[in-house]
Amino acid sequence: MSKYHTPVMLQQCINFIAPKPGGIYVDATIGGGGHSLGLLQSCPDIHLIGFDQDAEALQEAQQTLFPYQDRVELIQANFSRLRTELAFRQIKTINGILFDLGVSSHQLETTERGFSFELDAPLDMRMDQDSELTAETVLNELSQRELTKIFRDYGEELNASRIATKIVRVREKHPLKTTGDLVKVIESVAGKGTKASLKTKVRIFQALRIYINNELEILEQALKDAINILQPGGRIVVLSYHSLEDRIVKNVFRTAAEGEKMPSELSYLGNNNKGKLQLLTRKPLLAEAEEIKNNPHSRSAKLRAAEKI
C-alpha cells in the first residue's frame, strides 16, 4: 500500500458498496485513491468518478489508478459540487458513493500544509490550495468572540474563550505566523506535556481546519444530494473521524430513512414520505483492534452505510 495514505476499513467499505459490473460509483474524497483501487480491484467493470479538492491528491490518485485509467474520471472539485459536476457529465443516477472525510495522512504529514501541531509550519490548513482563507488570516484578523465561537463550535473546547483572548493579546505585539506560534499560545493556557493539553491542541487545530475548509456546512447538503442521486439499491458509505461529523451523518441518514416530518398542523397524516433509505448500520462500525494497531489513523473512524430504497 502506498505511503500516501492507508485506506481505513477498506474491506468493510467495499463490502457495503458492493460494486456491480457496469455501475457508476463515486469516491467523493479520493485522496490517494486507496479505497477506489479496492473498489476497482473487486469489480473492474465499473465506471469510477473521483472527487478531491486537493490537486496533489488527484495526482497521487491518478498514479494509483493508472491500470484502470479507462474506467476512471478524476474531478478537482469540492464534493459540494457533486450534483453540478455529475449533471454536467449527463450522469443522472449513480450506483454507489463513498465519503472518507477529513484529511489524508499525506496532508497531515506534509509540513508546509500546516495541518499538524507536531510540525512547525506556516499557518495554512487549506485543503484546496486555490482557496484564499488561511489559518494565518483567521487567527490574526477575527475577533476574540469569533475565535471563541470557532473553538467552541468546531472543537468543543472548554478553554475556547481563554485561548482566543490569549491569541488576541499575543498578536497585538506580533502576528501569529506559524503552527509553532499557535502551539505556544495553546500551551500557555492549557499547559505542556499533559494528556489534557494534547487534547486541547487536537481540538483547536481541528476547529480551525473545519472552519477554514467549511467542512460541516458542506457535508449535510452533500450527503442529501448524494442520497437523491443514488439509484434504488444503490449504497452510500461514510467514514467520519470526529463526533461533529458523525452527528451530521447520523441525522441526515435518519431523516432520509424516516421521511421528513409533516408540519404540526398536518401531523395526523404521519410523515410526508416513506423514507428513501434503509440503514445498513444501526450503530456506526469501528475499526478492528488489529487495524488500529497497524494504522492509528483508523482509531477514531466511524462507518455508517445505507441503501436507497
Ligand SMILES: C[S@@+](CC[C@H](N)C(=O)[O-])C[C@H]1O[C@@H](n2cnc3c(N)ncnc32)[C@H](O)[C@@H]1O
Ligand atoms: C481521508 S482522505 C481520503 C483518503 C482516501 N480514501 C484514500 O484511500 O486514499 C480525505 C480526502 O478528501 C479530501 N476532501 C475533504 N473534504 C473534501 C471536500 N469537501 N471536497 C472534496 N475533497 C475533500 C481531502 O483533500 C483528502 O484528500
